[in-house]
Amino acid sequence: MTNQVLYRKWRPQKLADVVGQESVTQTLQRAVATDRISHAYLLCGPRGTGKTSTARILAKAVNCKSPIDGEPDNECHACVSISEGRALDLIEIDAASNRGIDDIRSLSDKINFAPNEFRYKVYIIDEVHMLTEQAFNALLKTLEEPPDHAIFILATTEAHKVPLTIISRCQRYDFRRIPLSAMSQKLAELCGAEGVEATEEALEILARSATGSLRDAENLLEQAVVSYGSPLQGDQIRDMLGLGGDAEALKLARHVVAKTVGEGLSTITEVSNSGADLRQLQRSVTEFLRSVMLIKSGSTDELGYSEEVTTQLRAAASGSELSHLLRAIKAFSSADMRHDSSSPLPLELALVESSLAPEPVSQQAPARQTQAAAPARQQQPPRSAAPNSNQNYSGASRQTQQRQPDNRPASRPPPRRDMSEPLPEDPAARLEVQWPEILRALRNTGSRFKLGPVLRSARGVSLDGSRIVAPFTHESHFERFKGEMDNPSVKREVSAIINQAMGADYEIVGQLSTENNGPTRKQANQSHLVRAAQLMGARIVEQREEGQP
Known part of the structure; x- marks a missing residue:
């Protein structure tokens, strides 16, 4: 030297x-x-x-x-x-x-x-x-x-x-990383030139630890010669590099492949109690699992292990599944040991996670989710649904309806029609069945106001020849509908949706219902604004209906 x-x-x-x-x-x-x-x-x-x-x-x-x-x-x-x-x-x-x-x-x-x-x-x-x-x-x-x-x-x-x-x-x-075989051969030549004896296993461990860098491998070789002299054994190199847990890592890898969770957890506990570096255990296990995957896939060139270790890896690969190996490699490689490198919990979680079989995706899962979401929908304030034509509606304002108790059951969104059932031949019946689907199809139609929500406020939609009449009780809703239908592109889109749902050409028209349109005097007197003004000393001098001069 x-x-x-x-x-x-x-x-x-x-x-x-x-x-x-x-x-x-x-x-x-x-x-x-x-x-x-x-x-x-x-x-x-x-x-x-x-x-x-x-x-x-x-x-x-x-x-x-x-x-x-x-x-x-x-x-x-x-x-x-x-x-x-x-x-x-x-x-x-x-x-x-x-x-x-x-x-x-x-x-x-x-x-x-x-x-x-x-x-x-x-x-x-x-x-x-x-x-x-x-x-x-x-x-x-x-x-x-x-x-x-x-x-x-x-x-x-x-x-x-x-x-x-x-x-x-x-x-x-x-320049590429130097292969293991070429690096091991170069280290053997250096040992011969320096008069140092080293086993093949020791040189392979040095080459694998250098991760493709010959300079790192030569520095490790010199460090080993200074530490242990000649001859160099594999156990000495492992001890110098802190790789004494390779046997435990191989045993843990076999437990991972065999899905023996109990024995694997015991191995992790033993390594943790011995004070070994759990991060090195993680790296070694991941590398062993990678080698098993390569053997299982038929790619076994230059694994870099001794014949004994290679034999054990081949035995583990013979009874393994690629899907399970993939889950295991992902679980162990993503185990986060950065925050607490002395805690075995990330490795234990990776072991259990890799051993669990993936849950099969059931085709009935969407139906179960729909059923589970139904109670939640019932707790929400129901939207006003399109009523049947035989229902009677008063012209009371929304404030009056809120003040009067309503013993009727809460309305729910109209259920979706079963597509397996045939549509009625009668146009009026067909409209009643298809109207909820028309509203759903129009929920995103409109340049400024969406026509789906606007048409939900229509009361008593009916057929009049080739026209679908949508009566509105609120003038603002009627004006919004009229303004959107004046747009030619929106009108074409609405006609296409209605014609497809009805199976014939129909034109939808809006109509402002004059019946019960506008608040009554009693309702005006009950207005919270009128009552607040009266409390401040105001008095009603004259009352007029909306639109009256």
Whole structure:
């Protein structure tokens, strides 16, 4: 071991040494070999996947005196000076620290100077997405038409934050997360070069914990070597990473798949009482359930587990259902452990929720809801329904009706007609049956006033030849109806609805009922306004009927 950390000591020196990015490295290698070098490159991808290393190798390759099939020879002065970090013509800029417009202006002023010793002056701008908007704008012109001796290599982990005007001026290469098998193989090579013995299980655990970042995996490997020395065992790696509950997580995953709620709750309680990290248990269980789903679906490539664990997962998948696995993964992945990571309640709820079968949707559910809502409708003040033609109505005003006791049963909204019953042939009977449906159809018809509610105030609707006569006892309702029917589009819509309901052409007309129209003297004397005026000393001098001169 040396004072230099592993990821720096064993940094790739050739494009072929970059792990898991063959599509990118091969393209760049051919570009150098055929001397088709772009003036600007954009390297995007997760952390630890080789973006900066590839940028440095590309800087060596374009300046190498004797490249070999697009690869640097690592022996010439340019390659050695770049590898040792003392090349004057390789300028690395950390955009997180030098993100302002003044930094980019300084770069633009110096870029026109010729290289000191190399063929190209290479600018590597790392974390370029951290530049300010003004800095990006200042970089645009320089990036679009740089001098012939300048090459830009931009690297970022968040390409969506880079303006499209910058991306369009670069050749973009996307780096992907490194696969488990390739990372495990690379870690094995490092162990061999460092003289460290490690089991295959230990390397697989390190690779899986790194989540696709080789730099993270190399740092974990170095930490494990410092902590435990050689040889490295799987149990030691689990203990170092806090993964000692993997066995309990696998057992809990099997209980979830088997829907054994009692045993699963006991497992969660045991893990909680032992003081283990319940969030890590949640992640492990979710990952195991995902693996079971993949096995059940027939996709079993690179699960990253030992043969023993894989065998148990296959056994669990053989008796599982995809629908149940889907519910379980959703339940455990959405369990909220942020507020209290020591409480087992979210995991217990996820276990019980995933084990419960979904309730079947009954076709009679709407009918039950309608029946349940019927008592609530009875408690509400009933709307005035269209009465039968044989009922007798007085012309009393609404205030008088409120003051006089009404022993009649409360009116209810007209029930919907059973569509299976045939309509009457007689037009008058057909109108009586279809009138509630006509009112429902007209509830949203009207430019200013909706005709459905307006026509509900009509009393004694009847047929007069090809006309439907709607008598109104209130002049305001009649004027609203008349005003809406004067609108040609509203009139056409009303005629279409009535003709469809009646099966023939009918015209609806309004009629202001003169019978009992206007308040009587007795009603006027009983008015609360008249009584209030009389209490203040006023007296009735003259009474006139409405409309009387």
